[in-house]
Amino acid sequence: MTVTRRSFGALAGAALALATFSGGALAADGFSPSKPIDFVIMAGKGGGADKMARLMQSIIEQEGLADRPVVPTNKSGGSGAEALVHMNGVNDPDHTIMVTLNSFFTTPLRQPGLGVDIMDFAPVARMAEDTFLLWVHKDEGIDSFDAFLGEAKARGNKWVMGGTGKNAEDNIITDFLNANYGLDIKYIPYKGGGEVAKQVAGRQITSSVNNPSEALGFFESGDLIPLVAFTDERLPMFPDVPTLKEVGGDFSYFMQRAVVGAPGMSDAAQAYYSDLFAKVYESAAWQDYKAKKSLMGDLMAGDALKAYWTTQRDRHEGILRASGAIN
């Protein structure tokens, strides 16, 4: 009967005090984390970004790559705006990293009021580029991109595409399809890619542009069918699915799966995290996941990653301008 609520609280308090104290003692050579690392996920629980972040965490823990635990927190609000604002204002940028998507480019462009400049973030590591496919339910009776175009045109705005937020990756692809093929697809935002896949599987909506990792369960059960891949080459996992380029479109679109440091992160800390995630990238578990979930893209860090951000930001600015989302 000794463990009362009181002593429990006191214990927690003591642990907290200990953690604060040890925070003062930095390693002499270079940077090493002195307290748990805050690992922000720019998306909701259960989606592609979330699973990936937790996989990275587990690789770090399993192989003992970091001296301190990595603690994931989801900040999914407002197409990543909640996470960006949070990162911009953290007290301890050296212990705050974030897993990003393409909303990293689009959200600051759309909401200049947030006061977020992505070039302030530390380019830790790009771990992969995720791919997109167009999915429909098997009972739609559609087996090719052409059949999709015909059916979608016929149904007008009764054809419903689910996505993960206004001007998110899937919204950009939907806008492209609408603008270039004379379609009037209706776009409805949901909380995460996992929920979107479920909505298609339950035939609540007609199609999605999910990442392979989000739709895999329903693909394997035969409920969802991929029609076209928005990539440059056919994906090894879906050898029979043509790319959009093969069926006459001139468009490919990827999503960065990158880890960034909070604005104000020291160079030493950035080097530490780049090194940490390079080890994660090399691990068998990550390479296996990359292959299984049809991820592309190689490891990228530092200035190369910043240059990649510049091109991506310019491309997204063009896309958003064309769709009228910004002016």
Add this chain to the structure above:
Amino acid sequence: MDIVVALMQGIAVALEPMNLGLAILGVVVGLFVGAMPGLGSVNGVAILLPFTFVIQSMTGSPTSPMIFLAAIYYGAMYGGAISSITLGIPGASTAVATTFDGRPLALKGQADKALVTAAVASFAGGTISNILFTAFAPPLASVALKFGDPEIFALMLLAFATFIGLGGDDIPKTIFSICLGLVLATVGFDIVSGEPRLIFFEMTGFMNGIRFLVLAIGVYGIAEMLWTIHSTRSGDTGMAQVDVSARRIWQNIKEFPEAWRGTLIGSALGFFVGILPAAGATPGSLMSYGVAKMTSRKPETYGKGSIDGVAAPESANNSASTGAMLPMMTLGIPGSPTTAVLLAGMVIWGLQPGPLLFSEQPDFVWPLVGSFYISNVIALLVNLAFIPLFLWMLRMPFTILAPIIFVLSLVGVYAAYQNMFDVGLMVMVGLAAFFLRVLDYPLAPAVLAIVLGPIAEPKLRQSLLFSDGDFTIFLTRPIAGPITVIALVLLLLPLFKLIRNKLRKPAAVAD
């Protein structure tokens, strides 16, 4: 029957010493995590997820770590009730509804009865939902898929309807309270437009929204404590002393059948709400409380120490936690925040949750399902064994208890969100809630609204996007239609009563 054989084999695996030990450990950890205000099952599972990789490397299969995490989940559902009853602060969001009647029972000197009922109701809810899960998991997955946006919104409407009666007889004040909660629920980023809303004074803290625990702990921690001070003044809480003996606990267990109605409602409704993605155990327990009260022959006893009022939410949150496993395992969609973390664990262990999991991974699925049954038994026994310890806390004089509750409220909110803004906000909410309480406004409906509002609002707007703004979408769909009609009837009932009372009153006041 194949299922029975598979289940028996699964239970046998779950009873292996390693798995049994992990289940016991998980339940005890979960019990304490659940009882700590601010920490719920999601924190416990997330914090210990990395630890499970050690277990996996020891046992070589993903089953044992999953059994451990599931046991924490169950333990936390039992534990949440403890602080709700003894301290009046919900230990976890899933146990908010348990404070409604658990606390009044404790004040009447029947804390032991409340705790035993909570434990046994949790066991009943867990076991009933386990049986449903075992028998119907794959077919129920397709039911979950049938629930689109209009259906979920209709269900949320029904939940609100059942709660109109929650605030007592003063319907206008109840509606005011619900509206207040709904307005607070819209603060923060809007998922549909991606724009921030109601960011008061440009404070970035509001961008995260007003989170549920901020409101719940403010209302039940701070405001409740201030209310007690305000209403007693003498420093005596009037809490009757409880003597604890094994005989008394046994007596309480024997009296448990009195709470059969609440338990049955909670188990059934909790399981059903649990299997719907997006809902989870918190709405499940609140709805069960509402329905139990609404259908009760003695609704006036609710909120004053009804034993059904404890049994309904407690059986529901356990039942819902099993229910939430269903879409996670069969569809790969988490039904609650905790199952989202479990899902991430399964992916890391190399499993592909989805429609094929049951047929392709029986060696994983059945021992896990077997462990659900085992963990429930363990949780019941551990909980009953700890009851004397929990009751001991009640013997503390209020002058000591009040500061502890205050500190626990502050620490709890910080532990949940690691953000001082939310701590400050919680204190403000507590003060505001105290004044509302003095003015006799019911607060439970506001708490309900802030749980259901963030689920209901996006579903409403997604449905309307779907129908081009046509509200009949809630009436014309085969599942949504009947639910909406029932909800509307329930919503309008009190209005009729109000009008009838207004018409009668002049006659009564005439003399």
